[in-house]
Amino acid sequence: MEPGNIVRSTILVVDDDASIRDALAEFLGAHGYAVRTAADAVAGEHAWRQAPADLLVLDVMMPGEDGLSLCRRLSPAGAPILMLSALDDVTDRIVGLEVGAWDYLTKPFEPRELLARVRALLRRPAVASSTDATDGSVTFAGWWLDMSERRLRDPAGRAVALSEGEHALLAAFVRRPGRILTRDVLLDLARGLDAAPYDRAIDIAVSRLRRKLAESDTATIIETVRGVGYRLVPPVRSA
Known part of the structure; x- marks a missing residue:
């Protein structure tokens, strides 16, 4: 000490x-x-x-x-x-x-x-940092996500619908906050992605997810790391 x-x-x-x-x-x-x-x-x-x-x-x-x-x-x-x-x-x-x-x-x-x-x-908090992270509820930047029930609420408490692929993609990010995830890694992690298995599919899926996470008065939630992949910016905590 x-x-x-x-x-x-x-x-x-x-x-x-x-x-x-x-x-x-x-x-x-x-x-x-x-x-x-x-x-x-x-x-x-x-x-x-x-x-x-x-x-x-x-x-x-x-x-x-x-x-x-x-x-x-x-x-x-x-x-x-x-x-x-x-x-x-x-x-x-x-x-x-x-x-x-x-x-x-x-x-x-x-x-x-x-x-x-x-x-x-x-x-970066240790919670949800690995693939063995809990499947319970987590919060990030005011958002609330129930990992097992596939439910998402915005900072105002409103429900936001997620497709199976969008949930898989978001779960991949919140389990690894702060980590740069390449497109290939995201393709492997986000099984059930609602698109064909190629790099452009990830870009499209991330763009769709970003639109659902868009809040005019908040900072970037999913950051683009040019030429490499994407990273979830805010810390993730157990709810």
Whole structure:
């Protein structure tokens, strides 16, 4: 326990570059986080299994097992994972997100941007963050959704009808708040989508869902991540 009963968020940094590990540990530590480090995927997984962190910062390209493989194994635990990589191709970012990363940052990066992404990820509530999330009721941005009964109410308490596909799509988002979901991931998650199984179908379905969630006096609920996919912006809480 920290002085004054303040509990610091813990971050595990896994990177084979010692200079990056040390720099991140010093920088994030200076901003109030408790940081642990590991030099490769094997050491990183061991550290995680011993004491899971609130956030995993994981390098993609490491000798031996790469970060993508480790991300695929650890992502079901539900903690946010921020991938770091020198690869800046859209395809590389999509692969990282599809194996379970919540966000993706290319090297070299500005430390202040890393800090902003870390803070944003740690603000996301743990509830409904994984595919094993409850099928009960949740709220987000004033909306209320009954996951099992497929009922949706707007912030004014009015019922909003959802088709089977729209409910499946919305459920995929609220189970993973803050995570960037690629079109392929959404196609896999939103079984029963009311459209043909191709990328444009997801764009159309998201557009329809957005229209139903439209509120002139509220901020964006579903954000477009250009070239990659979509993300549910507001936090999700159990109702």
